[in-house]
Amino acid sequence: MSNFEELNNEQKREILNFFKEKYKVITMDATFGELEEKGYYNPITMTLDGVLLRIEKVDFKFNHTILFEGSKFRSGKGAIGVECIVHYKDGEWQIKESKEIWIS
Template sequence: MRNKSVSILIFLAVFLTASSKAVNPKDHLGEIYKVALNSIMEKDEALSSGMRFIAVDMSNFDKLDEKVKEEIIIYLKEKYKVDVMDATFEELKEKGYYNPDTLALDGVLLRIEDIDFPFNNHFF
């Protein structure tokens, strides 16, 4: 019985210590965006078949500095072996990446509207 009580106390001590050191996901936004963008690409193989480029609309990535944005671009470029750029749909049209005959882009445009952080902005 005493061993069981000691085991429970050790478990509670470890659990409470781990819980008090919660990770703030906002400190890891670059990694979170990489995972999210990659999961979009992997969800639909039709997205990546025959694509000439990947454009990521980072116009609303307000909390990311330029270094982290560049890391995201490099990650996608190395993973998918195509040109990757930070551009909105309008910018892609201006650059000639939009085909008015097919009403489609010659590549993929990824945009994340919002990221919701559960657990009061902390992951456990």
């Protein structure tokens, strides 16, 4: 979440806790390089011990709508990029549209 300049630390913790509670996994705020330094990346198999979620582009639209591009990386042959439109309605964010934009 190093590029989430609009969020404070509490908001970042809320995002991490969401994934931790929903998927019952260990969550952390780290870049690929930081995960590599901590030993989570195996350069021989080119795989990550876990999943790296990234948000590359964010475009805040009018009417509580956000367009973003993101990706999920586990390995060079296990990654996917998506483009999503989410809308804030009835007190929660809901996916309005989502599509794959690349896959490896």
